[in-house]
Amino acid sequence: MDTFHQIVSKAVDLGYTEPDPKIDLCGVDVSRKILILARESGYKLEFEDINKNHFLPEEAINSKSKDEFLSSLKKNKDHFNTLLKNAQEKDSRLKFVAKLENGKASVGLESVSAEHPFYNLVGSDNITVFHTERYKSSPLVVKGAGAGGEFTASGVFADIIKASQNG
Secondary structure, eight states: OOOHHHHHHHHHHTTOSOSSTHHHHTTHHHHHHHHHHHHHTTOOOOGGGSEEEOOSOHHHHTOSSHHHHHHHHHHTHHHHHHHHHHHHHTTEEEEEEEEEETTEEEEEEEEEETTSTTTTOOTTEEEEEEOOSTTSSSOEEEEEEOOSHHHHHHHHHHHHHHHHHHO
């Protein structure tokens, strides 16, 4: 089984993370995304309003370079193994989750059970679950590819087209 350091390094090599993976693992990138969704939903939130439930050791959070960050992940292998072991003991899996509930946003690592829609999420796929008045008992689930160069490029291209139509 790969270590957390190896998994992150592979994700970096495959282009699934920001050039500095700390941006992803500290929740900066997903915080930006949940902030956009919150604002589009009519909430007046700022980046600082998002509760970030960090799971990284302070050494990793305070690292000054990508290499220093990756080195800290390797050095703190036991910390990450404990997080994984605790989830497995509850028959759960660890997922990085962003939530918007009642106007409050949060991001962080969560242990999800087999009944949770995120449980079977693998690889670079993303998933969004909507609990609304219409989808109370059975939420609307949208799942698909979410990382890599072609998806980023298509998103940027779509934004350029949208901006040109508004000009």
